[in-house]
Amino acid sequence: MGARPLLNRRLAGMGTTIFAEMSALAVATGSINLGQGFPDTDGPEEVREAAVRALREGKGNQYPPGPGIPELRQAIAEHQQRFYGLSYDPDTEVLVTAGATEAIAATLLALLEPGDEVIAFEPFYDSYAACIAMAGAERVPLTLRAPDFRPDLDELRSLITPRTRLLLLNTPHNPTGTVLSPDELRVIAELAVEHDLLVVTDEVYEHLVFAGTHHPLAALPGMRERTVSISSAGKTFSFTGWKVGWVTARPELVAAVRTAKQYLTFVSAGPFQYAVAEALRLPDSYFDTFRADLTRKRDLLSAGLTAAGFHVFEPQGTYFITTDITPLGEQDGIDFCRALPTRCGVVAIPNAVFYDNTEAGRSHVRFTFCKQDSVLQEAVERLAKLRSS
Numbered sequence: 217m218g219a220r221p222l223l224n225r226r227l228a229g230m231g232t233t234i235f236a237e238m239s240a241l242a243v244a245t246g247s248i249n250l251g252q253g254f255p256d257t258d259g260p261e262e263v264r265e266a267a268v269r270a271l272r273e274g275k276g277n278q279y280p281p282g283p284g285i286p287e288l289r290q291a292i293a294e295h296q297q298r299f300y301g302l303s304y305d306p307d308t309e310v311l312v313t314a315g316a317t318e319a320i321a322a323t324l325l326a327l328l329e330p331g332d333e334v335i336a337f338e339p340f341y342d343s344y345a346a347c348i349a350m351a352g353a354e355r356v357p358l359t360l361r362a363p364d365f366r367p368d369l370d371e372l373r374s375l376i377t378p379r380t381r382l383l384l385l386n387t388p389h390n391p392t393g394t395v396l397s398p399d400e401l402r403v404i405a406e407l408a409v410e411h412d413l414l415v416v417t418d419e420v421y422e423h424l425v426f427a428g429t430h431h432p433l434a435a436l437p438g439m440r441e442r443t444v445s446i447s448s449a450g451k452t453f454s455f456t457g458w459k460v461g462w463v464t465a466r467p468e469l470v471a472a473v474r475t476a477k478q479y480l481t482f483v484s485a486g487p488f489q490y491a492v493a494e495a496l497r498l499p500d501s502y503f504d505t506f507r508a509d510l511t512r513k514r515d516l517l518s519a520g521l522t523a524a525g526f527h528v529f530e531p532q533g534t535y536f537i538t539t540d541i542t543p544l545g546e547q548d549g550i551d552f553c554r555a556l557p558t559r560c561g562v563v564a565i566p567n568a569v570f571y572d573n574t575e576a577g578r579s580h581v582r583f584t585f586c587k588q589d590s591v592l593q594e595a596v597e598r599l600a601k602l603r604s605s
Contacts, residue, residue, distance in 0.1 A: 226349040233342055234569045238553065245557040248595045250517075250583040251565045253390070253535060257588060259454035260495065260502065267458075267491035276486025282478055284312025284462070284489060291493040292462050299422075300432050302440075308467040311474050314484040315459035316420045316448040321347045322477035323416050323444050323463065324382075328353040332381035337367055339570030339577050341390050341418070353381070357572045362540065362580070363529060365392040369403045376407065382414045383407075385433065388421040391567055391582040392538050393531020395425050401433055409438040414469075419447045420461075423503050425533040426511045434464070441466050444473065449492040451535075452506070454586075458488040510535055510585070513592060517585040520596025525603045526581075535586040538567060542579045544602055549581045560598045 221228070235252045242249035258264055270276055276285065283289065289306035296302040304310055313319040320343060328334065330352030336344050338357040348355045356375050358367060383404065387396040396404070408415050415433060422430045434443040448461035463473050514530075518537055521528050526539035546552045549566035557563055567580035585592060 226352065227346065230346050230349070234565060235342075238563050238565060241554070241557050242563040245561065245563075247557040247561045247563045248587075248591060248598065249563045250585070250587065250595055251553075251563040253451075253584045253586060254456045255454040255586045256591060257454065260498065263453055263455070263491050263495040263498075266494045267488050270487035270490040275490050276488070278486070280312075280483050280486040280489060282483055283307075283474060284310070285486075285493070288312055288460075288462075288489045288493040288496075291496040292464065295496045296432075296445075296464055299430075300435055302432065302435055302464075304464045305467070309464055309470055311463040311470050311477065312489060313461040313463060313477055314481040315450060316418060316446050316461040317343050318459075318477065318480055318484075319446040319448075319461045319463050319473070320344065320416070320418060321350070322480055323446065323473050324348060324351045324353070324384075325480075326472040326476035327414055327416075327444075327469075328381060331379065333377060333379045334382045334384055335372065335375050335380060336384040337386065337389065338572060339391055339567050339580075340384075341386060342570065344384060345572075348384075354379075355572070356380070359571070359573050359576050360389070360392055360394060361576060365389070365394045365529065365538075367396070367400060367404075369400065369407075372404070373407060376411050376413070380411065380413060382416060384416050384418070386418040388419075388425055388430070388531075388533025390421065390534050391536045391565070391570060392529065393534050393536060395428065395430070395532040398431055401431055401436060405433060405436040405439050408442060412442075414442050414444070415439065416444045417446065419445060420451045421534045422447055423452045424507060424510055424535060426507070426514065427532055430533075444469050449488075449495060452503075453492070453495045455488070455491075458485055458492070460485050460488050460492045513585040513587070513589065516589065517583060517592050517596065520592070520599060521583065523603070524596070524599040535584055537583050537585060539581050539583065540579050541581055547579055549577070549579055553581060560601045562595050562598050 238251040289310040293306040324347040328351040332353040444465040450456035565582045567577035571577045
């Protein structure tokens with residue numbers, strides 16, 4: 217086939233993800249997997265039964281409508297109104313996708329031209345870099361630095377150029393757990409309006425804010441018409457395998473994203489869409505209990521990591537804890553995570569893989585706490601071996 221590489225040069229260096237590597241290592245060593253962010257128990261029984269009922273009644277077993285079933289689009293619109301006071305037309309301003317990952321891909325492929333610049337906060341979720349690359353655009357990182365991981369808004373202003381097309385935000389932020397404050401969001405909104413930028417917001421952890429509340433950027437002045445808001449059911453209802461996500465935006469933006477989306481998966485998750493429509497209408501008590509349960513799990517793992525010798529950066533949201541391994545006499549998070557399963561039977565993720573500026577996250581390691589209490593307790597006991605060694 218000649219000397220030309222088979223993989224498109226835009227995806228060079230983006231082979232097997234760190235999640236696949238570490239999950240395989242967990243299986244091979246029999247370790248507790250606190251790396252990849254998926255719960256080890258299913259979500260509400262009534263939601264699972266709604267999916268079974270849809271299957272048995274033949275709902276969604278064939279291709280669902282391209283934009284998503286009307287029941288789910290209506291439920292998404294009601295959710296945005298109920299929690300944030302945002303009004304969206306379910307017929308023209310809501311699009312159902314194969315999880316938030318496809319929503320991000322379709323949005324970036326639809327809205328970017330080769331050479332456009334995209335400003336994103338690093339460390340960033342790994343699909344951001346891949347999707348920006350596939351669109352032929354250039355990513356411009358704004359580094360969130362320890363210990364508080366707040367965005368430097370003056371630096372953000374300095375990064376905007378005539379080629380900047382889009383801001384890509386994630387709040388609550390994976391992996392740092394940072395939740396953008398109302399004041400930070402206000403400045404970001406003012407910059408977007410001033411420079412006529414589009415903004416894509418990844419809000420999949422919207423119901424996992426431990427202190428305060430989630431504030432969607434689309435609710436700020438001038439942002440409704442320029443923001444593509446993305447979320448999903450996986451993180452909120454603990455059915456990550458269903459891959460049901462969504463986009464809300466003004467009609468022209470949704471139409472653009474739908475154009476790209478239809479050539480990615482076309483449609484997906486038919487019966488699960490009916491179940492998620494019911495899930496989004498669960499009472500407030502479900503969301504309150506869910507958040508309280510994860511807060512308790514965060515505190516359990518945080519205390520255990522601190523006792524084991526890690527420096528813990530307490531997250532404001534998500535279900536991840538970022539730690540610093542330098543108090544353990546370690547410097548390189550990638551080497552540390554590859555050795556950790558053998559040393560104590562626990563798997564984590566090195567934050568350096570989420571950075572362009574890898575040195576900024578070299579000694580940082582991420583653990584997830586969306587696991588059963590017994591699993592977290594066992595992981596804490598195993599991690600205690602690090603201090604004794």
